[in-house]
Amino acid sequence: MAVLAQHERPAEDGVASGGQRGTVVLRGVAKRFGTTTAVDHIDLTIPGGSYVVLLGPSGCGKTTLLRMIGGHEMADAGDILLDGVRLNDVPAAQRDISTVFQHYALFPHKTVAENVEFGLKMRGLPPAEREQRVSEALEFMDLANLRDRLPKQLSGGQQQRVALARALVTQPTVLLLDEPLGDLDRLLQLRMRVELRTLQRRLRISFIHVTHNQEEALAIADQIVVMEDGQIKQVGSPQEVYRRPTNLFTASFMGDNNILAGRVLSVNGDAVEVACDGLRLRANGVPHALTVDQPVHASIRAATVRVRPEATAATDLPPNCVAARATFIEYLGDIVKLHCQTASGLPLIAKLPESDTSWQHIREDETDLVLYWDDADVQLLTA
Amino acid sequence: MSSYSLPEAAPVPAVGRRRLTANLSWALLLSLPLLWLLVFLFVPVLVVLVVSFFQPTLSGFEQSFTLDNYRLLLTSGPFFSTLANTVLSALITTVVTFLAGFWVAYYLALVVPNLRSRFALFIIALAPFFTSFLIRAIAWIPMMGREGVLNSALLSLGIISAPLDFLLFSNFAVRVAMAQLYMLFMISPIFFSLSTIDPAVLEAARDMGARWWNILWEILLPLARPGIVIGAVFVFVLSMGDFATVRLIGGGASTSVGLSIQNFVTFMQFPQAAAAAGILVLVTVLGVVLLLRWGSIGEDL
Numbered sequence: 001m002a003v004l005a006q007h008e009r010p011a012e013d014g015v016a017s018g019g020q021r022g023t024v025v026l027r028g029v030a031k032r033f034g035t036t037t038a039v040d041h042i043d044l045t046i047p048g049g050s051y052v053v054l055l056g057p058s059g060c061g062k063t064t065l066l067r068m069i070g071g072h073e074m075a076d077a078g079d080i081l082l083d084g085v086r087l088n089d090v091p092a093a094q095r096d097i098s099t100v101f102q103h104y105a106l107f108p109h110k111t112v113a114e115n116v117e118f119g120l121k122m123r124g125l126p127p128a129e130r131e132q133r134v135s136e137a138l139e140f141m142d143l144a145n146l147r148d149r150l151p152k153q154l155s156g157g158q159q160q161r162v163a164l165a166r167a168l169v170t171q172p173t174v175l176l177l178d179e180p181l182g183d184l185d186r187l188l189q190l191r192m193r194v195e196l197r198t199l200q201r202r203l204r205i206s207f208i209h210v211t212h213n214q215e216e217a218l219a220i221a222d223q224i225v226v227m228e229d230g231q232i233k234q235v236g237s238p239q240e241v242y243r244r245p246t247n248l249f250t251a252s253f254m255g256d257n258n259i260l261a262g263r264v265l266s267v268n269g270d271a272v273e274v275a276c277d278g279l280r281l282r283a284n285g286v287p288h289a290l291t292v293d294q295p296v297h298a299s300i301r302a303a304t305v306r307v308r309p310e311a312t313a314a315t316d317l318p319p320n321c322v323a324a325r326a327t328f329i330e331y332l333g334d335i336v337k338l339h340c341q342t343a344s345g346l347p348l349i350a351k352l353p354e355s356d357t358s359w360q361h362i363r364e365d366e367t368d369l370v371l372y373w374d375d376a377d378v379q380l381l382t383a
Numbered sequence: 384m385s386s387y388s389l390p391e392a393a394p395v396p397a398v399g400r401r402r403l404t405a406n407l408s409w410a411l412l413l414s415l416p417l418l419w420l421l422v423f424l425f426v427p428v429l430v431v432l433v434v435s436f437f438q439p440t441l442s443g444f445e446q447s448f449t450l451d452n453y454r455l456l457l458t459s460g461p462f463f464s465t466l467a468n469t470v471l472s473a474l475i476t477t478v479v480t481f482l483a484g485f486w487v488a489y490y491l492a493l494v495v496p497n498l499r500s501r502f503a504l505f506i507i508a509l510a511p512f513f514t515s516f517l518i519r520a521i522a523w524i525p526m527m528g529r530e531g532v533l534n535s536a537l538l539s540l541g542i543i544s545a546p547l548d549f550l551l552f553s554n555f556a557v558r559v560a561m562a563q564l565y566m567l568f569m570i571s572p573i574f575f576s577l578s579t580i581d582p583a584v585l586e587a588a589r590d591m592g593a594r595w596w597n598i599l600w601e602i603l604l605p606l607a608r609p610g611i612v613i614g615a616v617f618v619f620v621l622s623m624g625d626f627a628t629v630r631l632i633g634g635g636a637s638t639s640v641g642l643s644i645q646n647f648v649t650f651m652q653f654p655q656a657a658a659a660a661g662i663l664v665l666v667t668v669l670g671v672v673l674l675l676r677w678g679s680i681g682e683d684l
Contacts, residue, residue, distance in 0.1 A: 072586060093592035105583035109605045118601070119591035170591070 020048030022173035022206035029078035038064040040230035051207045053217040056227035098167035102178040106151040113147040119170045137169040177209040247383040251299035258300045278344025282319035283378035297381040304377035305350035311368035321372040435657035452658035469639040473622035479562040484569035492577035520631040527551040552634035560632040568617035576610025612678030623667045
């Protein structure tokens, strides 16, 4: 695969000290549109050769940030560096960065091969070399037998592979992907996200991928950057972001977290007790200093909540236990989601594996239950 | 065997009958325009064709077959130069409207940011059509005439020392006027072709290093081709058949086949008029066929 060979060598090879090529550093990057702040002084380092997902709801600034890295939007303030070189004033076409646009933006009148060739043609490469590199790129993306088709004659997944081939044929060190799976149906999304991940592993270049889909981000990323209102809320590995949200926004955006508002009852080293409406929580390993009576939010992942049928007086229960009833049992195939309500009226969700058949004996609004979870599964959030 | 109990199914509609009704309603809907075309276009054209083979007399024609009308026209030098001038004017008008109209369409379709101002500007581009043709043609005379605004301005600025005569009553004037009159027929189809282009496609091209001329040549012109061809057909056909502009703006210094036909009719020389019309239609159709063939090279329209 000579065309992409540059990237297929082992990681140790030809790598500058301190990491691989394709390291993007953002320092105080900001962008305003009229009176709205799209990106609010962001600092971020994207290590070379990593798969980073910018995750957030629409309007959070993730696409603007991507477009500034790609050179399609000018930053109002701050520096954008690629491998130590400031990019702000470098035109998009001269950055060592390619973009897979949302909806792919293929040239509708050009064949697959002509689409892939375009960037090489614009760079003035001789036809023979263009032809060779196009063939290799098409081979690499498994498109060789479609080379003479027009985009409209391709399926969504094939169009996406053409967009990838077109972006990769110029051998970038960073690939930007703007909602690349948004146009595909769900089954294809599941397949293509594995393909994207595999592709990034093979090429060893940086992928920066924008999405609003949490599951996609968790499945694909080395690092997830959670964004809201033009700011970064949290950066971490999928496990960190999923299990240990550090703020209310991340906890609620990642979904399936029970979020309860309460006040600190007692602090004992890193073990903290919190009173929420009608139940007591206990958390350990709390990283930040809390004071008694401080308002906090607690986040408890639905999958860590366990259930046992038992009728008890609410007051008898130890911390991290609560009496409740299921109001709705949502059967989702591999898991079952119990929508519960505590005696004091708080909604709580418990997710059980389908194979855990205990849920089968629970009657909606009838069976008395006790919900419980471990101290380690309670995340206390002050932001 | 397991048994299912499903809600009572609605009776299956008779697909065949429904299709028949659909066909019938389409036939009814289309019959009126078809009848219209038949009565007011095909039959008259057929009559003209038939008349073109009749023997002319002093005040009309007698119904005996002859090829003389065509032979006389095709061997007449003046008619040939009129025909050549008509084709040349039509070609120049088509090229000029394309060269000028493309940018207007480009600006409207791809530069104006929102749909509302786009259509507002499009309506403004339509403005010449709010007045009658006659007013627009007559308005040329005080503007372009010997004593007109343009000549006076150029004289007083010292750019010219004598009035320019070619500004009015000339082939030049006719071609400029026709280009202005028919510009919109070029702009509209190109505008609609360009409007279908996803701006992200242009951004992608720029991202890959395309300069503006690359984008024009590699993306915009190929994608606008259907619009360009349709616009060119409109303008070419309209200019080929024009006689009013030629008469008013050309003022005798310019000729066209359309004007000749009108003159034949004035002198009741109906078979000659019909033969000239037949030749005009033939040449026009030939031009249109060439345009369409050129326009769809490698294109799956």
